[in-house]
Amino acid sequence: MYDRLQLTNMLRSEVERIPETGLPLEVFPARIQELVLNLARYENFNVEYTASILLSAVATAIGNSYRIRIKGEWKTSPSIYMMLVGRPGLGKTPPLGFLYRPIREYDDRMYEKYNEEWNAYEKALASSGNRRGGAAEECTLLRKPQLVTTVISDFTPEAMMSIHQHNPRGIALVVDEIRALFNSVKRYNNRNNLIEDLLTAYSGQPLKVIRKSEARPILIKNPCINIIGSVQTNLLPEIFRAEYMANGLLDRFLFVYPKDRRISGWKRDDGTIARPDLVGQWQEVLDRIVNLPYPAGVVLNMADDAEAYFYNWYNGIIEEVNAIEDDAEVESRKMKLNGNAARLSLVFQVLKWATDGGGMQCVDLESVQAAIRMIGYYEETYRRIQELIVANNIGESKEAWLSLLGNTFTAGDAIVVGKRVELSRRSVYYALKQLCCQPNPLLEKIDHGTYRKLCPSKPAAPCTIALLDGETGGAGYQSAKVQCANDENPRGHE
Template sequence: MVKEEQQSVYVGKNLIKKTPRVIDLIDLENDYLKHDRHNPNPFPVDVFPKPLQEIIFEAHNKYQFCLDYLGAGILSAASAAIGNTYKVEVKKGWEEKANLFTVIVGRPGDSKTHALNFCFRPIHKHENEAFKTYETELNAYIQNGLEQVENREHLKKPILKKILISDFTPEALITCHANNKKGMYVYVDELHGWIKNFNRYNNSGEVETYLSLWSGTQISTDRASGKSLRISDPFIGVIGSTQISVLKEFAKGGRHTNGFLDRFLFVYPSKQITLKWNINKVDAVYIDNYHTIISSLLDFKCIDEFKSEVIPIETKAKTYLFNWQNNRPENYLFDYERSIDIKLQQYVIRFALILQLIHHVIEGCTNTQVELKAVQDSIKLFDYFYHNAIQVRQETSRKNYYESLTQLQKDILEELPEKFTTLQGIQIACKEINGKPRVSSRQFQTYLKDQKLFKKYTRGHYEKVI
C-alpha cells in the first residue's frame, strides 16, 4: 500500500506531477505483464522510472497502443533527444553512443504510426518551433540581402536546426548532419520504402554507409560540384515501422549475411489485440510530464560543437556487465544467432547510457557515470530484443519457403492444428469441396514428408514447424 498523498518529481526546473494512488497500480500492471501466459515476451516497462511507466500505461489503457510500441518508441525518442551529447566509455579506446536502429513490426491497423507519433510528439513540437525560427531568420536574411547589396557576401545564411529526416538521398543525409552536429534520426513511417530505395543507389554503397553510421565511424561524401563533406563523429539513428508480410524485404540483397539485419532492434509483439475506436483521452498531466522529460533530454548540449561528454561505467556495473558478457554462449546452432547476440551485446551499453540519462533527468541520478541499475535493466532489454530478432530471422526464412507453396498447400497448412495425428490430418486435408475431396489420402501423406513444414515426433503424430 502507498499513502494517499500528492507526489511530485522535478525534471530540471520543471515539476512533474504524480497522481495520488492508494495502491501502486504500476507495480500491479508490471506483475500482470510478467505472469501473462499469453505473452511470453513482454516489453520490460519496468526499466523506466515510475513517471515514464505511468505515461506508458496511461497511453496503453486510453489509446490501446501496444505496450511494446510505446516502450520502444520512448526509448528511441530519448535516444534521438540525447544525440551526440553523451557517450559511454567501456574501456580505453572503446566508446559507445546512444543511437538505435529500431523497427516496429505489426499488422495493418495496429496503430504503429499513431504510437510512434505519440512517442515522438515532443520532438515534433521542437522541430516545428525550430522551423518557425528558421523561417523568420531566412526572411530577415533575404530582406537584408536586398537592402545591403554591397555587403551581401558578408551575410550568413541561416541553417535549419533539426533532428528528424524522412525523405532524402544519402548525400542529403550527410549534408543535413553537417549542419546539425548533435545528430540525426531517420524517421520513416514505412521502412519498407526506405529499404526499397537502396536499389536506387547501388553504386553509392548505401548499405555499407549505414553499417558505418550504426558504428559511429567517420563518413564523407564528394559532390560533383567539387565540394566535399566529412562527418568525423556521426550520430545517426533509425526509427520506423513495417508490416509482418514484408519483413523478408529486410533480408534481401545480402542484408541477412552482411550484418545489416542484425543491427536492427525488432519490436515484434507476441500479443496483439484489434483496436476499437473510443473517445478516451490521455490525462493532460501525463502529456505535460512526458514533454518535460523529453525536453530535458533535448536541452543537453555538447561540450562544444564537436565534442561529446564521455562518461565511464562505474566499477560494480562494469564488473556485472563483463561477467554477463563473458558467460554468453560460445556455440550456436545457426550463424545468425551469434551475429544477433554480438550486436545486441553492444546495444546493452547503448541502452544503459540512455536509461542512465533518463533516470538523471527524472530522479536526479548522476550523469557522470553509468550505474549498476542501468546495466541490469539494459540486459532485460537485451533479452526482449534477442527473442524478437530470432523470431524475425525465423519468420523471414520461413516466409520465403511458405510463399513457394501453392494456395491449396497453404490452405491445408493453415487449417491443420499445431499438433495432429495422421487420421486428423487426412480428415482436414481430404475434406470434400463440392462433393469431391480436396486431395487424396496418398497426396496428403506425400505432403507430410516435407520436413520444412512438418516434424514427426512419434508414430502417426506430427507437429507443424512453420
C-alpha cells in the first residue's frame, strides 16, 4: 500500500519521464526520492547523476563503520568506484558538489581542530625548549598532530596512503575530471603503485607501504576507498585503454551515462510555492550516517530471504558464464557484479535507517532487491558506453580489418587480425555481431565461431598495404588508424 509521499513521488516521476531513463528511482526511500526530484526541479540537476552520486556520498559517509558479509568470511566495506559520463554542460559537477558538501564541511571542522592542535603543539615545543633539564625527554613525549580528512582531490599515491592511515574509517577520491586520476599514473611513473593499490583496496586486502623514504611503514588493515569522478564522452577512449581493461580496474567501476543527452533549460521560480530546505534535509541524513560510531566495525549479515534472493541472482550469472564454451567470450566484469551488488545493498540498508527508521540488525530483502535493480541499471549504461566506443573503433578500422580476413574465417582469426589494427577482443566480437545483424549484413555466421563474407573483398587501402608489408617482414606495420601517404601529418600508433 502506497503512502501519500510515495504516491506523489510516483506521479512526479511519471511526469518527468524518469522511467524512460531506466533509473529505478522507486527503489530509494521515499524521502530520498523526494529530495532527488526536488533537486531536479529547483537546481536543474540531472536525476541519474544525482541519484548515483548520492549513493557514492552515503558509501563514503558509512566508511568502515559498517561492513556486509557476502559469503562465509568474505566481508566488504561499502566502497564504490563510480564514473559519471556525459557531454560538456550536462551537469555532472553541480550535484557532485552539493551531495558531498556535508562531508567536506565535516573535513573543514577537522581541519580547524588540526590547526588548534598544531598551534598548541608548537607552543609546547617552544616552552620545553626554553626550560632546562628534561627538555629533550619532554620534547619526545609531545605528540605531533595529524590531519584527519575524508575527501581528497589532488594527491600523490604516497599522500593517499598516509591520509588513509590517519583516517582508517575511509577516504574518498573525488575528482572533477577522472582522467586526472589515471594520468597521475604517468606523472609518478617511477614508483607508482596507484592502480595496484586501488585494486587491492577494492578487494579488501591490507595495504602496506615499506619504503626507505618513509620514517615508519604504513599499514592499512581494512582499506575503504571510494572513487567518483566525471569524464566527457569524447574522452572515453583515454579511459578505456588496454591496460585498464586487462587488469580489471574498469570492471570495478559503476558507470552513469544518461540516456537523455539534452541539457534542461532553466525555469524561473514564480515564488508561489515555498522552496524546500534541500541543504538542511540532506545535511540531516548524511550527518546521521557520518556519526555512526567507529571503530565499532559492525558486520551485517543478509537476512535469510535476502541471502536466498542474492544467491539466486548471482547463480543465474554463473549459469550464463558456464554456458559459454569459448573462454574468449567470457566477460570478466560479470564476475565482479556480486561485490558491487553487496556494497549497494549495505548502502540502501543504511540509507533506509537514516531516513525511514529502518532496522540495522541485518541487510533485508528490500535493500538487496534495490541494489540488484541498480546494478541492472548500471550494466545497461555500461553496455551503451561499450557500444559507443566499439562503434567508433570499428568505424576507423573496419575496412582494414575485413581486408585482412579471408572469405571464410573463424572468430579466432578475427581476434588475431583485430590486434594488428588495434581492435580489442571485445570490439571484434561486437563487430562480428553487428556486421551479421545490420539491415545489409556484410557477414553471416555459418557455424559456431565460423563466419563468411557476403560481399567481395575490396582492394586494400593504403593503410592495409602497410599492414600487409609488416606481415612479410618489412620495416614494420602501422596502425589501421594511419593516414594515407599524401596526408600532411602521417600518424603511427596512438
